[in-house]
Amino acid sequence: MSVLQAANLTLSYGKKPIFSNLDLQIPEGKISVFIGSNGCGKSTLLRSLARLLKPQEGSILLDGNEIAKLSGKEVARRLAILPQGPIAPEGLTVHQLVKQGRYPYQSFLQQWSQEDERWVKKALEVTHMDELANRSVDSLSGGQRQRAWIAMTLAQNTPTILLDEPTTFLDMTHQIEILDLLYDLNEKENRTIVMVLHDINLACRYAHHIVAVKDGGIYALGKPENIVNEQFIRDVFDMECQVATDPIFGTPLCIPYGKGRRLI
Amino acid sequence: MNYLLANRSRKIVGLLISLLLLITGIVCSIAYGVTDIKWHTIAESFTAFNGSQEHLIIRTARVPRAFIAAIAGASLAVAGSLMQGITRNQIASPSLFGINAGAAFFIVVGSAFFGASALSTFATLAFMGAAFTAIIVYILGSIGSDGLTPLKITLAGAAMTAFFSSLSLGILLTGGQTFDQVLYWFVGSVAGRDMDIFTSAAPYMGIALIGAWVLARHMNLLTLGEDVATGLGQKTIYIKLAAAVVIVLLAGGSVSIAGPIAFVGIIIPHITRYLVGIDYRWVLPYCATLGGILLLAADIGSRYISFPKEVPVGVMTAIIGVPFFVYIARRGGNANNE
Numbered sequence: 001m002s003v004l005q006a007a008n009l010t011l012s013y014g015k016k017p018i019f020s021n022l023d024l025q026i027p028e029g030k031i032s033v034f035i036g037s038n039g040c041g042k043s044t045l046l047r048s049l050a051r052l053l054k055p056q057e058g059s060i061l062l063d064g065n066e067i068a069k070l071s072g073k074e075v076a077r078r079l080a081i082l083p084q085g086p087i088a089p090e091g092l093t094v095h096q097l098v099k100q101g102r103y104p105y106q107s108f109l110q111q112w113s114q115e116d117e118r119w120v121k122k123a124l125e126v127t128h129m130d131e132l133a134n135r136s137v138d139s140l141s142g143g144q145r146q147r148a149w150i151a152m153t154l155a156q157n158t159p160t161i162l163l164d165e166p167t168t169f170l171d172m173t174h175q176i177e178i179l180d181l182l183y184d185l186n187e188k189e190n191r192t193i194v195m196v197l198h199d200i201n202l203a204c205r206y207a208h209h210i211v212a213v214k215d216g217g218i219y220a221l222g223k224p225e226n227i228v229n230e231q232f233i234r235d236v237f238d239m240e241c242q243v244a245t246d247p248i249f250g251t252p253l254c255i256p257y258g259k260g261r262r263l264i
Numbered sequence: 265m266n267y268l269l270a271n272r273s274r275k276i277v278g279l280l281i282s283l284l285l286l287i288t289g290i291v292c293s294i295a296y297g298v299t300d301i302k303w304h305t306i307a308e309s310f311t312a313f314n315g316s317q318e319h320l321i322i323r324t325a326r327v328p329r330a331f332i333a334a335i336a337g338a339s340l341a342v343a344g345s346l347m348q349g350i351t352r353n354q355i356a357s358p359s360l361f362g363i364n365a366g367a368a369f370f371i372v373v374g375s376a377f378f379g380a381s382a383l384s385t386f387a388t389l390a391f392m393g394a395a396f397t398a399i400i401v402y403i404l405g406s407i408g409s410d411g412l413t414p415l416k417i418t419l420a421g422a423a424m425t426a427f428f429s430s431l432s433l434g435i436l437l438t439g440g441q442t443f444d445q446v447l448y449w450f451v452g453s454v455a456g457r458d459m460d461i462f463t464s465a466a467p468y469m470g471i472a473l474i475g476a477w478v479l480a481r482h483m484n485l486l487t488l489g490e491d492v493a494t495g496l497g498q499k500t501i502y503i504k505l506a507a508a509v510v511i512v513l514l515a516g517g518s519v520s521i522a523g524p525i526a527f528v529g530i531i532i533p534h535i536t537r538y539l540v541g542i543d544y545r546w547v548l549p550y551c552a553t554l555g556g557i558l559l560l561a562a563d564i565g566s567r568y569i570s571f572p573k574e575v576p577v578g579v580m581t582a583i584i585g586v587p588f589f590v591y592i593a594r595r596g597g598n599a600n601n602e
Contacts, residue, residue, distance in 0.1 A: 014409045076497030083491035091542045104497040
């Protein structure tokens with residue numbers, strides 16, 4: 001049973017078609033990662049799953065209902081999206097940012113409840129942002145900033161979380177920190193995570209399910225250990241490499257050929 | 265959190281103080297001016313009106329002038345604050361987005377080709393011009409597949425300002441008539457307006473001020489960006505349209521009753537951010553009171569700066585505003601270089 005799926009989806013950017021008649025199911029309770037070369041449309045696909053982009057044809061189904069027919073807040077209580085490179089206005093504190101995650105639960109009459117307060121507190125704790133709650137977001141380091149935004153999506157308390165390149169522009173320490181956090185959310189709280197990643201090796205390590213996007217279609221999907229091999233990398237990324245096994249995790253490890261200092 | 269009034273109780277006290285200052289400003293604006301009028305005479309003009317010249321000055325000139333300054337200042341500041349939020353541009357304001365220039369253009373056309381000369385006609389024309397320009401800027405800023413972007417709407421505003429200003433000047437220069445009244449309107453003034461002008465504009469400006477406050481919570485989310493707001497379930501198009509209507513009513517209303525007064529819409533939102541941070545639920549009430557206070561103070565000052573002649577209040581706000589503008593631009597520049 002899949003909670004989020006695309007049916008017969010056709011997407012275009014301006015007049016240029018990107019996907020046509022695409023079907024896709026996101027496995028529930030798993031970490032799915034979209035990979036593909038720059039400009040292949042993986043972000044576009046993620047954005048359309050989060051109804052940030054209207055499809056030309058076809059539909060996105062959330063728990064069997066067409067997402068376009070559900071109210072915006074209804075969707076936001078079931079599915080959270082963290083867009084790529086979000087920018088907080090100058091002076092906004094982490095606490096104020098995370099509180100915005102409760103927007104879909106509020107209305108003119110129901111402004112702020114104990115329940116809202118509890119989820120905000122929990123989101124701050126899980127992301128270890130509680131001590132930085134009163135700092136302004138623009139004063140934080142890149143990794144802390146990304147954690148603050150993730151805390152906002154957690155306050156939304158949705159079973160499914162979509163993230164568009166959550167680790168881009170972060171150094172390696174913070175990339176691992178963010179991915180560990182998302183991994184825990186999946187393991188401990190059984191949340192469905194869907195994200196776009198650039199690093200194929202990290203994708204293989206954290207993803208249960210990989211969706212490889214190429215030329216307006218899905219080239220392959222499945223467990224990384226079943227689909228990632230030399231031919232796969234050649235076709236998807238147009239790159240020659242050797243796929244080894246990660247000595248610690250046992251997941252596929254892609255080592256590109258090309259130039260560089262050779263010591264052996 | 266480096267703003268001054270950090271907790272809730274301080275914010276409430278601050279708002280009460282600013283409200284008190286606003287009332288003081290209105291009272292002072294009624295009491296002080298070129299004609300020296302005693303306090304008890306002022307009181308009598310309301311309690312025991314006898315038609316004397318002093319009573320007439322109070323009731324037909326000073327009172328409408330004070331009210332107009334207060335509501336125009338409040339509206340300009342709130343409009344500026346909303347514009348800065350929507351465009352995510354800290355120097356957005358009615359004057360920089362062509363709204364003032366558009367209003368002025370309509371007045372110039374009206375007086376050059378249709379013989380408009382009364383201030384009340386000017387008010388109507390100004391409002392139409394402001395609304396027209398706002399719609400044009402909004403459409404120009406929204407053209408293209410990526411929709412309304414801060415950069416495009418800022419460019420559209422700059423283009424419309426230049427366009428309408430040039431046309432206005434061209435008509436004024438080649439018209440060969442005397443445009444004293446128009447010129448006086450051009451710099452912005454709250455003097456010489458009767459109560460009718462205030463009462464005709466006040467209701468919709470009041471409604472727009474309330475509307476702005478109702479939008480505050482949604483504006484808070486919208487400032488996180490279109491995608492984030494949509495992701496959290498906001499229908500951003502409705503919020504932006506509602507904000508645009510509020511901005512047109514406020515900016516158009518104030519330009520119609522007081523002329524194109526610049527800088528209030530920039531200065532006050534910045535002072536407000538410094539005082540209470542960026543939560544629109546606090547920012548907007550503070551903008552309203554502080555905007556009113558600034559314009560009242562500038563107007564009172566304008567009566568004394570070259571006493572006994574009065575200077576238009578638009579000149580006063582420009583004198584205060586330009587150094588402040590340079591300060592913001594410099595600070596903004598530094599922040600970007602970090």
